[in-house]
Amino acid sequence: MLLAVAVLLGVTLVALADDDKPKCGPLQKLKIKRQWDKAYGEAHHRAEFSVHLWNHFFKDHPAARDLYKKFRGDNVYHPRFQAFSSRALETLTMIIDTTDDPEALKEIIKFVKADDAEQGVTHEYYDGFLASLLETLAEYLDTHLDWDAWTACLNQLEEATKS
Secondary structure, X not given: OHHHHHHHHHHHHHHHHHOXXXXXXXXXXXXXXXXXXXXXXXXXXHHHHHHHHHHHHHHHOXXXXXXXXXXXXXOOOOHHHHHHHHHHHHHHHHHHHOOOOHHHHHHHHHHHHHHHHHHXXXXXXXXXXXXXXXXXXXXXXXXXXXXXXXXXXXXXXXXXXXX
């Protein structure tokens, strides 16, 4: 029995030593799905979340407002921008919901890449958006945010948009 515990402990320590970089495995995918549902919420809560998210993003990337002129990016409270934001965050919801379905995820990412290319969105803005997303999630989830799960899975998704 003691030998079995020692072997199990040894295997665990080796696995932890190899885990310098967080991975986006099944547990992390489940965590981000549940945390997204809690943070993004429902109805009016979603509009509030989107305003916080885009305010963070535009504070750090004011030039990005020009990319969203046709949606009134100058005013995140404008109904046209709110409609755009709702669509964008619903797409993010679909991405999060399909992280464990590679074929569906690939199709959604193709759509996102084409849409973003049409608007002139660059990878610099992906990085900024993801940083703003994490900042907003931290505000909504506080100590319940699994930073490692989110960063691992978001990094994996960002890599998929670059390929």
